[in-house]
Amino acid sequence: MAPRPAHSTFLGSRGGQVVAGAAIVLVMAAVLDLMGRPLTCDCGTIRLWDGDPHSPGSSQQFADWYSALHVIFGVGLFLVLHRLRPHWPTSRLFLTTLASSAIWEIMENSPWIIAMFGSAVGAPDYHGDSVLNALGDTVFVALGFLAARALPLKGTVALVLVLELAIALAIRDGFVLGTLRLLGVPVPPV
Numbered sequence: 001m002a003p004r005p006a007h008s009t010f011l012g013s014r015g016g017q018v019v020a021g022a023a024i025v026l027v028m029a030a031v032l033d034l035m036g037r038p039l040t041c042d043c044g045t046i047r048l049w050d051g052d053p054h055s056p057g058s059s060q061q062f063a064d065w066y067s068a069l070h071v072i073f074g075v076g077l078f079l080v081l082h083r084l085r086p087h088w089p090t091s092r093l094f095l096t097t098l099a100s101s102a103i104w105e106i107m108e109n110s111p112w113i114i115a116m117f118g119s120a121v122g123a124p125d126y127h128g129d130s131v132l133n134a135l136g137d138t139v140f141v142a143l144g145f146l147a148a149r150a151l152p153l154k155g156t157v158a159l160v161l162v163l164e165l166a167i168a169l170a171i172r173d174g175f176v177l178g179t180l181r182l183l184g185v186p187v188p189p190v
Contacts, residue, residue: 017091021098025138028102032131037109039131046132053124053171060129062136065171068163070137072175073101074144075160082149094145101141105134120181122189124173 010016033039040046041060050057050064058064077097085093107113109128118126129137148156167174177187 011092011095017095020095024095024098024102025135028105028138029131029135031106032109032129032134035106035109037128037131037134041130041132051170053173058124059126059133062132063140064133065167065173067136067140068167069175070101070140071144071147072160072163073104074141074146075148075156076144077101077141078145078148079156090149094142097141097145098138101138105129105137109134116182117178120178121184122172122187123178123181124171124189 011020038060041057043056043060045057045061047057047061048063050061052058053065059066074097077100078093081088081093081096088096108117114126114128117123147159151159164174164176168177172187172189181187
């Protein structure tokens with residue numbers, strides 16, 4: 001029997017892809033809730049942005065400076081997945097990116113990773129994300145994926161460099177400075 005064409009399968013349809021993407025995000029939120037992560041900031045406010053890495057709303061509101069790191073993560077996922085699976089349709093690459101983001105958000109909020117990030121020399125105090133922030137992080141990963149898909153490679157590299165530099169200058173953090181901290185190199189905080 002011949003295989004069914006991709007367009008006739010559940011994930012081959014636009015509706016199936018939307019359902020799969022929503023399911024990935026909902027499962028992530030449910031797992032984080034079961035792990036005891038707060039739904040929103042324990043500080044009692046819900047905001048779209050919190051720019052102070054030392055405030056109680058850091059990693060608790062929808063977006064913060066670390067959202068830019070999730071954009072970079074989405075860019076990286078697109079570039080790697082597109083390179084590894086050049087014949088996959090964009091929808092499959094996107095769903096794989098969403099699943100990768102969901103897995104990272106669950107791992108990032110495990111006690112071991114929270115302790116690792118929170119104990120790095122000079123790092124802001126970190127107690128994990130709220131479910132709201134994890135949802136925001138996933139949106140920013142998706143935006144990074146879409147930006148990398150739309151931009152030429154030079155534009156994508158420029159975007160990553162600008163975001164990394166902005167985070168480094170604004171809060172003395174980012175992939176480079178954060179990695180140095182995790183390796184024990186003292187990086188003075190903001």
